[in-house]
Amino acid sequence: MTSDPQQDWQRWHERRTAQVSAPHGPLSLTGTYWLADHPDGHIPGVPGVWREEGDAVVLTATTEDGITVDGKPLTGDVRLGADHTPIPESRVATGDRRLVVLRREGLWAVRDFDPEAPTRHVFTGIEATPYDPRWVLPGTFRPYEEPHSVRVENADGRERGLGLSGELAFMLEGAEHTLQVAVEADGSLWAVFADATSGHGSYRFRFLRPAAPAADGSVTVDFNRALLPPCAFAAHFICPLPPPGNTLPFAVAAGERNVLAG
Known part of the structure; x- marks a missing residue:
């Protein structure tokens, strides 16, 4: 951080652009495959046989599949839990691709992150308001x-639970507004919100991630750091839509607006 907020924001924006365009950033996601939709264990375009078994996923591979687990070639079976590490550190790989095990509300899925994804190669930047x-x-x-x-609709059209821990209140032009928020593991807040620009100059909804509140509950609400959700970068993410009450009645002319592609 510097004493110049505008310079700090510019550096934040540059870091965001680098993160999303990284080899295994959100632009590289080419598919989210729910195992319930593939009862024979064969996922189109993904090597190996994947099946649910109680509290784990069992992956079966042959030498021809070219799969590695923890950096070692896999021949036979391995039991996998859900991945909670950064994508480049996920246990399963095939070449430069990372195959990430996901669990949501008791359902298992496999995500395929491919550095050669077309979305990554046509990306030219993030449109953001200065x-x-x-x-x-x-x-x-x-x-x-x-x-x-x-229960809220997700970007894939399915309804899932969204945990909420409290509300974030702030004043704008003499009126109080609130957003329902979750509290992350590190104490920071997370809101999914829409506003009058959603779908009209900015993506249909965005995220806001304020820092952890002080002991008295005070917290800075900086809409300059409004974020595009992962599903803005690749359609295979399952981002939650804003819960009831989280559509602001004014235009938030700040933060990230849209993905730019050439």
């Missing part, structure tokens, strides 16, 4: 007595 200090607002986090989950 830094504007007017979109840095003081806020207050108000935790719920008990966290709860609501």
Whole structure:
């Protein structure tokens, strides 16, 4: 961090662009395959045989499949749990591709991250509004007595639970507005929101990730750092849509807006 917020934002924007365009960044996702949709264990274009077995996925491979697990060639069976490491460190690989095991609400899936994905090679940048200090607002986090989950539609058209821990309140032009938020493992907040620009100058919804609130609940709400969700970069992500109440009644002319491709 420097003493120049605009310079800090520019560096943040450059880091974001580098992260999403990295060999195994979100632009490289070529598929999310739910094993329930492939009962014979064969995933189109993905080597090996994948099947659910209780609390794990069993992967069966031959030498011809060219699969490695933990950097070693796999011949036979291996039991896999859900991956929780950065994509480049995932256990299963085939060449430069990373095959990531995913679990959501008891269902298992395999994600294929391929550095040669067309979306990665046509990417030219992230359209973002230049830094504007007017979109840095003081806020207050108000935790719920008990966290709860609501059902929301996801980007793939399926409905799933979204955990919520409280609300983030802030003032804009004399009026109070709130967003329902989750609390991440490191204490930071996460909101899925839409606004008057959603689908009209910016992607249909965005994420906001404020830092962990202070002991008194105070937190900075910086819409300059509004983020495009992963599904804006590749259609195979299953991002949740905004929960009820998280569509702001004004235009948030700040932050990331759209993916640029040539």
